[in-house]
Amino acid sequence: MADGTSTPVLGIIGGSGVYDIDGLTNKEWRTVESPFGAPSDQLLFGDLDGQKLVFLPRHGRGHRIPPSELNFRANIDAMKRAGVTEILSVSAVGSLKEDLPPGTFVIVDQFIDRTFARNKSFFGTGLVAHVSMAHPTCERLSDLVEQAAAEAGIVAVRGGTYLVMEGPQFSTKAESELYRQWGCDVIGMTNMPEAKLAREAEICYASVAMVTDYDCWHPDHDAVTVDAIVKVLLENADRARLLVKTVAPKVTGRSVPCAKGCHTALDNAIITHGEGRDASLVACLDAVAGRVL
Numbered sequence: 569m570a571d572g573t574s575t576p577v578l579g580i581i582g583g584s585g586v587y588d589i590d591g592l593t594n595k596e597w598r599t600v601e602s603p604f605g606a607p608s609d610q611l612l613f614g615d616l617d618g619q620k621l622v623f624l625p626r627h628g629r630g631h632r633i634p635p636s637e638l639n640f641r642a643n644i645d646a647m648k649r650a651g652v653t654e655i656l657s658v659s660a661v662g663s664l665k666e667d668l669p670p671g672t673f674v675i676v677d678q679f680i681d682r683t684f685a686r687n688k689s690f691f692g693t694g695l696v697a698h699v700s701m702a703h704p705t706c707e708r709l710s711d712l713v714e715q716a717a718a719e720a721g722i723v724a725v726r727g728g729t730y731l732v733m734e735g736p737q738f739s740t741k742a743e744s745e746l747y748r749q750w751g752c753d754v755i756g757m758t759n760m761p762e763a764k765l766a767r768e769a770e771i772c773y774a775s776v777a778m779v780t781d782y783d784c785w786h787p788d789h790d791a792v793t794v795d796a797i798v799k800v801l802l803e804n805a806d807r808a809r810l811l812v813k814t815v816a817p818k819v820t821g822r823s824v825p826c827a828k829g830c831h832t833a834l835d836n837a838i839i840t841h842g843e844g845r846d847a848s849l850v851a852c853l854d855a856v857a858g859r860v861l
């Protein structure tokens with residue numbers, strides 16, 4: 569797959585408000601089975617301006633699954649099995665900065681992971697691996713997203729730290745203020761462990777965080793409500809679809825593997841030797857880590 573001989577396949581993980589992709593040809597929803605359980609939904613396969621694309625609505629069609637119950641491992645494993653080489657995540661977030669008002673798109677480059685109730689690795693007892701997360705998003709894919717946004721007339725800020733909270737409740741004011749002191753830019757509930765698992769699966773990962781609200785720290789926005797979020801979300805979602813449409817043809821013909829190292833993240837990451845390996849775990853990792861096992 570990501571061995572220098574394959575063609576790029578663009579995966580899109582659609583967050584709140586993005587449950588489908590316009591303009592696909594050869595469109596088909598297909599069930600992809602994973603040894604890690606059920607993904608959030610079927611995957612939508614199609615071509616967008618000649619580029620192979622696979623779409624997954626993160627919370628399922630109809631927004632059925634809350635953040636803590638998302639099977640992130642099944643979602644990423646299914647994407648890998650579908651041949652996806654680059655994932656673009658689009659997500660709704662709250663803003664932690666005055667100068668990132670609702671409607672702003674942020675091309676995230678760092679995360680602080682405050683989640684605690686999720687499976688965060690494909691690896692475990694019987695096959696231990698440690699990948700680098702120093703640079704959790706793919707610079708090459710983020711460059712493309714930045715170019716596409718400029719072409720589509722979408723204002724997108726390059727770089728920003730996304731605080732990932734467990735949810736599903738929104739933050740307390742003290743938490744929101746703490747995250748601001750930490751210098752975070754936006755807050756959401758889903759990009760971790762998604763980004764960690766994409767790295768383990770050797771898939772490029774870029775994230776566009778679409779601001780829907782100012783979170784509760786802001787003097788004019790005492791409490792976050794779903795009603796207020798959904799209003800902004802629907803406008804953001806239209807621009808997210810335009811962004812995807814502009815990004816897709818730019819992916820065509822790109823080299824796999826990515827020069828930034830995403831497709832070789834497991835080189836030198838696995839520490840468990842032959843006889844210490846658990847055969848059943850190794851079998852489950854056929855898609856994620858087959859290249860190095």
Ligand SMILES: CSC[C@H]1O[C@H](OP(=O)(O)O)[C@H](O)[C@@H]1O
Nearest residue numbers: 583584626635659660756757758
């Ligand atoms: C609908 S507001 C809260 C919800 O929206 C975000 O989801 P996603 O990242 O999938 O767009 C946020 O993380 C929460 O899950």
Ligand SMILES: Nc1ncnc2[nH]cnc12
Nearest residue numbers: 660661662755756757783
């Ligand atoms: N303020 C907020 N906190 C967490 N997740 C969000 N998603 C959208 N707005 C959010």
